[in-house]
Amino acid sequence: MVSQVKIPTLTDAVVRKRGKTIIGPVDLALPRDGFTILLGPNGSGKTTLLRLLHGVERLSAGQLTWATSEALARARQAYVFQSPTILRRTVAQNLAYPLQLVKTPKAEIAAQVADWAARIGLDGALERYAPRLSGGEKQKLALARALIRKPEVLFLDEPSANLDGRATREIEALLIATHQQGTRIVMATHDLGQARRLASDVLFMLRGRIHERGQAPEIFNAPETPQLRAFLDGDIVE
């Protein structure tokens, strides 16, 4: 499956909050396919850029252009937040929720829930109250819930922040499988190791702007700017 829904194009995009510029001006047109990683220090605008591309953040200035209708594009996108929002329901009901919203037949929902619960290793916990899961389990549940409607584009905001190595590995395996099946992925992370393992291309953000961008091997092996070089070396970049 190759994504048919383009990520929106940004032209001179600016986001301001309480008089402070969070993003911009940014011009960005991402290709249809790939696994894009947003790198950058805290506060560089990664989350805001992701939310902008998903259509849940308002522009203060500039243009955001959708290739198809916004409603259609949004329906085919999914977003996993850094702190996963878990519905106050069971694991099974959390997984079923996105399908119920689009009136999927009950038999189909049951089959999908069982399938995804098995993929994330929660098939034995379907009737557990989801807010009581561990951090790693919650993140996997949030990811499975985002993927259950088979989105063409998946946005992830630091999906393995605060998780241990095992949970991070499980999430990355799920992401690689999802990408191999054709889902376009755009992910923010500050974990350089994770970025090296997953990225096909990289956007390096600094102070609300895209400071440098390129294919993953070029970015990691031959960074052009001193700021990116310092960031990759583990220095503090502000």
Added chain:
Amino acid sequence: MEDIWAGLSAAFQLIGTGDPDLIEITLRSIQVSFSALVIACLIALPLGTWLAVRRFRFRRATIAVLNAMMGLPPVVVGLIVYLLLSRSGPFGVLGLLFTPTAMIIAQVIIITPLIASITHQAMRELWAEYHDLLISLNTSKGQRIATLIRDGRRNLLTAALAGFGRAIGEVGAIMIVGGNIDHATRVLTTAIALETGKGDFALALGLGFVLISLALLVNLAIHTLSRTERDGRW
């Protein structure tokens, strides 16, 4: 102290002997308060949730008015409903004055703001928690409200119970619009007021204990039926 013991004794006697008058007014109390509660919940739960989800120009003012209405004096509500339902009033033709229906209307007016306000407070917190997810999933406004009501049902139960507590213990408004007519509109609270006025404190206290027991039983029954506080689910 003697009056309290006498009241307890009267309460046990009334219940033990299955006093038909007591049963009648207790059932009428339940019928009036439950009917008012159901109608008020149908209005207040979606209203409170809608106020939490929706942004509009006079939202703050609306919430402030709603909160202020929690303190509506029941006697004033009773008076207004009386004037509306009296023969010379706009709804006099319906002939509802001094009927349980009039009492239900008054109670709905009194408890709807209370339930809506508690609902709004609870749903506002849940909406802050769910906001990004529900927006991201492209939910319609109706789906958002339905999701919040479903997942916030324990808080809504608290709101409903607060409304029921206010309704079952209310006396001023229903006295005015119901008239405390024997075998027609007499309920526990108006009967207590009547017996106190007659100086029969033992019977008044007895009825009071029945009223308190009833409120406790309803609370317990609703908690048990809705399976709150059970480990593993909530």
